[in-house]
Amino acid sequence: MPEALTLSVNGESRSLEVEPRTLLVHALRDELGLTGTHIGCDTSQCGACTVLLDDRAVKSCTVLAVQAESAEITTIEGLSDDGEMHPIQRAFVEHHGLQCGFCTPGVILTTVDLLSRDPEPGSDTIRHALRGNLCRCTGYQTIVDSVVAASGALRGAGS
């Protein structure tokens, strides 16, 4: 039986009805229309469904929608501010940190988490942090470049 649920997503309170077994990723995509969160596997390997739960990167296929009720959820759609790209998003555009773009929202949200914990990570740290986000197109180097650039932009903005 579907049950009523209220999720806090991208700063808004959203009401929906889902079956208890519904994964957060399905609730976001199918019920709330937030299709920037992608599904690339069914074993929690690919990271395409990564979102932020209380500012920590989480694969939304590993969480039931009902488990996310008390959390603040941020999806890729919630990262830009009034149509203004987040500095991390801008860095990925300018430093060619994407090709097909299917893994990109997950990669960017993992980066948000990483840079919030470690504002100036080295490339080994970045590569380690991203090992749960599979990218088949880029070979990762421009992703690392983008994260480094984003780190610089965020620190510059903060100082």
Place this chain on the structure above:
Amino acid sequence: MNETLIGVARPRLDAPDKVTGATRFAADGHVHGLLHARPILSTEPHARIRRVDREAALSVPGVVAVLVATDLPLATSGSDRTAEPLAREEVVFSGQPVALVVAETEAAAEDGAEAVEVEYEALPAVVGLEAAMAPGAPLARLLEEAEGGGDLESIHAGVDEGEQEADEEQLSGNVVDTVNRRSGDVAAAFEASDAVVSGTFRTPWVYQAYIEPQVATAWLESSGTLVVSTSTQGSFVTRRELARAFDLPLERIRIVAEPLGGAFGGKFALIEPLVAGAALALRRPVRLVLTRRDDFQSTNPQSAQVTHLRVGARTDGTFTAIEARMLVDRGSNTGWGVEGITTQLVAGPYRWKAHDLRGYGVQTNRFTFGAYRAPGAPTAAFALETLLDELAGALGLDPIEMRLRNAVVEGDVGVSGNPFPTIGAVEVLERLRGHPLWHERGSLPPGEGVGMAAGYWPGGNEPAAAVCRVDADGTMTVVTSAADMSGVNTGFAVIAAAAFGLEPDKVRVVTADTATGPYAGASGGSKITYTVGKAVEGAARAARVKVLAAASQELEIAPDDLEVVDGVVRAIGAPDRSISVEEIAQKALRFGGRYEPIEGHAGSAQTAGAPSVAAHLAHVRVDRETGEVELLRHVIAQDVGRALNPALVEGQMRGGTTQGMGWALFEQLEHDESGHLLTSSFLDYAIPVADRVPEIDTLIVEVPAPDGPFGAKGIGEAPVVAAAPAIVNAVAAATGARMRELPLTPPRVWAALTGDAPRENP
């Protein structure tokens, strides 16, 4: 024309939408009344279907139908994946779709799928490639094939004629194709060689591993038109396949190619016949999104291959003879295989005095063979380039110098029987030789090594057309039907901007559907920038003619004395006499306007190929205790013709190289002895992850393609070709071990280092 726009790194046009989550991929669109499908996959590698029990599934709330082959309105009786989207009587691989559950929700479809019972009568499974060829081997397919399997091979082009049938040889009925390329006296050429080396090389089935699983949605419009919105590399080829499947007129089918979440050769009208068949049967919109598990099991990976290869050379390094026997596992695919291309590419970009190259396409009960980036090339390059490394060692020659002595130049006749067009093999090898890593290779710590390898992809041709339209705001829209697999749209924008005389940021590019777009072939074979890009260049020039004609009247200056620069038409030598493109467009696009719309249409039909050569340096460290190979650094030099956008070109070079690293170290689809797949998730099938991939230096070499737009050529496939053999040669340099089976898993490397027999996979 403004050539200064060419060669500037610019972000992809689609980057802002992709980083903000705004891009709608094929699984993202909302469709009213949508039904969701889930396939039932065969659990048997080879069997007759006795019975499909649908009753329990149909009683699951929300399940609308459980379809089997006879429920689909198929008009053709063949046994390829288009003609038989669901197995009719015989299943020929574990993972083949047998039935389709269609339901109101994805969850109901999943529940329904679990309730479907299929009863099989098992048949002997043909799993081993070599055993499958032997006379008297059990057949991988018992029921006769009624019709051929289309001509999907032509999509990948690049395969020259010059093949002939192999000599009479005792082979089983599983061998569905033989190819023999031969010229000269091979025996005499080996006899006259100073060094001859040989080996048998094995590569496994390898999966494209696009991160977006296969997905398609089909529905009927009120006019009766079948519409399919899909993640595909080719809209027109998909339309053709659906017309064949259901005997529909082409104009009654509309294919919408959605943004691709990766494809790499794997998305060529594979699941669309199934989804369209369901929509036609049920008269309701149906979407199928494969789960990753189903995608692993039921799609079309690159085939396993066994290559027996022998090569010879003189003491000065001149190549003499090459002899190959190449066994290609087709799985269930009887329509096409890579025997033709792999026997062509196994000779590499080199001159040989004599060759005898044989290819065999063999049916087995494993998957349906499909294309994966440069199909047939990495397997060929692995064999050739590692053996050449050994040959250089035997002769005491520098491996790059030896290759340079034999590298083809324009006009040399290849094993295809045709002369090579413009090709940058020499330029690429010389550029690679200049990299510092090559000179450091003699002074590395123990356990480290540097290896090199080279390869090429011949490129493809297919006629194409494009439209360029200037709107009243002075911006331009480029319309093509090419699926943007690798950033081609961003390239089209700069081609159009440069050819017309506009700022690139004033150009947008639209991928049209088959009802509205100009023709383009599928995005495969490294042909889109070369062919569709050429059409875009022509269309922009045609639009420029229109704007010059109008400006000529406005300024009272002959068109030949005008130029278009940054969106302004001005007199050559008198730039103050000018009118903007925007103003002319406004004068044209209105009631009572006097000028034709500023639009151009053009086509292309190149006949000359534009091969791309790529060579690699790999630097590795081998852990002798564990057999683990660590990639420390990598260099790729590639002839790209002309880098329209170096950032995107480097992206292709690095991405292709990284997939080659997967070939080298990680990736293999494994079946057990009875033909059941052991690797159906990213847990069991490892693709390169961020912390296993090193920095990759890119060396762009530009040998312009005479017939390409601004000298550009297709570049997507060449970088994957020789990445793996460079790594394998680096392992040999580090340890002395010559590895002849991919991937170089730690157990295999450890066994080679300790002298133990490697633990073979089934």
